[in-house]
Amino acid sequence: MISDLAPSPPQVAQYRRDGYFLLEDLVSRAERDAILGRLAEYVRGDRPAPPGFGTQVEPRVARGELQADPDDPLSSLRKINGPVPGDDLLTALVTKPRLVAAMQAIMSPNLKLFRADFLMKPPFVGSAKGVHQDSPYWPIEPMDLASCWIAFDDATVTNGCLTVVPGSHLRGPLPHVSVTDDYVVPEEHYVPAELIPVEMRAGTGLVFHSLLLHGSAPNESPRPRRAVTISIMPAEARYTRDSKPEYYGICGVDVPGGV
């Protein structure tokens, strides 16, 4: 445990009660610019992408229903899979001591990386993410992982900040259904008025439980809403399908039978 960097007892209490807490000023402007520059190099083919890199185009752009800038591939991307450990800047991001200390305080001294995905929401193009929980479609048990969603731009109601239902991680896994381009919890399982927007300054991280109900509105503004979501699990957790992938070790030790 990196104790001087650990979250405060009220932050940990908020996590247990509400399912989330904020880490202000987690990533500096210089770090964000360097990472966004690196991702742009991979996307534009200016630098060979390491294993683990991948992109997903906004479905409505892919179907030709929405126009993005044909000369700028970043204007139509919904998601970029961050290549860890193949990229040094991203590996430094997911192992940031303050982030690791927060995850250790709420989960375990032994941690592994489940995913590091950039969620890009380009201006006027970025689509909504319906209200959902993460754990029900992840092959990891127990359903007690945490993500740190870090804003790379100021995230506001107009460019599609996250919305969350405080305390909903305590309701256990809820049924999800497929809808166009998404997988969501039907509204009979929560009251939409319970959703609150979490506006965040660029560089802030939101640590949240993998059963917290959350989603985001489309980006109808001229400003991008770029973010990374870094999902971390205890090394003691179990993989529930065949052929466990090699998960990147963040800290601590490997555990027999664990991920």
Ligand SMILES: O=C(O)CCC(=O)C(=O)O
């Ligand atoms: O960035 C978004 O809009 C959605 C994020 C999300 O669903 C997640 O981080 O699990």
